[in-house]
Amino acid sequence: MSYESELHNTDSINMKHFFYVTLCLVLSLNVQAKKLNVLFIGNSYTDVNNLPEIVKQIAASMNDTLVYSKSTPGGYTFNQHSTNAATLGLIAQGGWDYVVLQEQSQYPSFPIGQVQDEVFPFAKKLDSLVHIASPCAKTVFYMTWGRKNGDPDNCPGWPPVCTYEGMDSLLQLRYTMMAQMNNAWLSPVAKVWRHLREMTTSIELYQADNSHPSEAGSYAAALSFYAVLFGKDASMSNYNFNVNANDAAVIRNVVKMIVYDSLATWRQYNTAALAASYTYTNVNNTFTFTNNSMGSQISSYKWNFGDGTPEVTTQNATHTFMAAGTYQVCLSVKNPCGEDTHCKSVTSGTVGIDELNNVKGISVYPNPAKDFIQIKNLTASYDYSIYNTIGQRLKSGRVGAGINTIDVNEFSKGVYYLEMKNEKAGYVVLKWMK
DSSP states (O other): OOHHHHHHHHHHHHHHHHHHHHHHHHHHHHHHOOEEEEEEEOSHHHHTTTHHHHHHHHHHHTTOEEEEEEEOOTTOOHHHHTTOHHHHHHHHHOOOSEEEEOOOSSGGGSOHHHHHHHTHHHHHHHHHHHHHHOTTOEEEEEOOOOOBTBOTTTTTTOGGGSSHHHHHHHHHHHHHHHHHHTTOEEEOHHHHHHHHHHHOSSSOOBOTTSSSBOHHHHHHHHHHHHHHHHOOOGGGOOOOTTSOHHHHHHHHHHHHHHTGGGHHHHTTTOOOSEEOOEEEEEETTEEEEEEOOEESSOOEEEEEOSSSOOOBOSSSEEEEOSSOEEEEEEEEEEETTEEEEEEEEEEESSTTOOOEEOSTTOEEESSSOSSEEEEESOOSOEEEEEEOTTSOEEEEEEEOSSOOEEEOTTOOSSEEEEEEEETTTEEEEEEEEO
16 A cells, blocks of 8 residues: 555544544534523513523523523512513413513612512512413522612612612522522522622623613623523633623623532522432341432332342332442432432442351351461351452352362451352351451
């Protein structure tokens, strides 16, 4: 074969490899892609700059899809939304993965008695309506920010809102309370804004009215929603909206730090529609697994014991591991809202067992040992295994009345367990040392 021919074949192989890797990457991205249906309920804080559309474009840049509808009349409260035909109609459509709730910008910062009368009950009503129409949907509260210089209109009668810090702190607190009361998620936009305000003065988050979001402010909010809804880091997104590239990069990094890196915090109050869970007991290496999963209409159970044995589909399960060791035992449950899996490490065998002997008289000699161990008083043949204290099987074989010596010369000093099995004669675990 000529050099040119060899080179041509090599190039062909390299090109095939390149296209194969590229195809795998594309397929991987497609597998990871998400499509969500989200309803936004709020007012101008959601409508200005079309926040849902910005979230949609960020999602598209990350190979995800957002399908959204919105009900955002100017100045609307939860109370007004609870009787608004357009809002109620959108909720009743059902099929939503998430519903975002944003209250009028000042109401949650008012005195607690007023909030308990005028805000909390209607947040609860909207949340309840959402779950009637979309049983598997999650409610997400949009934590809005304090006004740039506080609330001058309400400052005389309620001093805590006289400053940005005071008003913003109350809004953060009250939205957190609503999330907790309704087992919902939070989109902590206010926390992102506060960090940006404290970090730099070069990024203007407010419009001239010192209340509504600028394009940068809406971009920060949209990134926060993308992180919470999709559970992904948007810091690699190439979509900047109408924000200059440097400012957009700063905002993305802050959202990653505040929102994405602490997703568990913003989702902590949600009671999952489905959560797999189990407990277990161990008696002589026979494990009884008891299902404790939370969720309604669970239709299937699947136990995987991590040892290569067939899966079990009963609600509870009993299992005996054939060899000592640590296994990942997983329970998967399914209901109309999806599937969830919970795994635990389960240790089986001789670890943690001093001695177990249901055959009288059998013992190990000498103990401690040096070069060999001898099993005394054997009257039948046994399959044996030797384990260390972390459950690793080091040696196995067969002993009987005629051959009852095991070479342990290669073993280092320590504690070991000799396990012997005979289906008819019994089961023995003996502890010995070297």
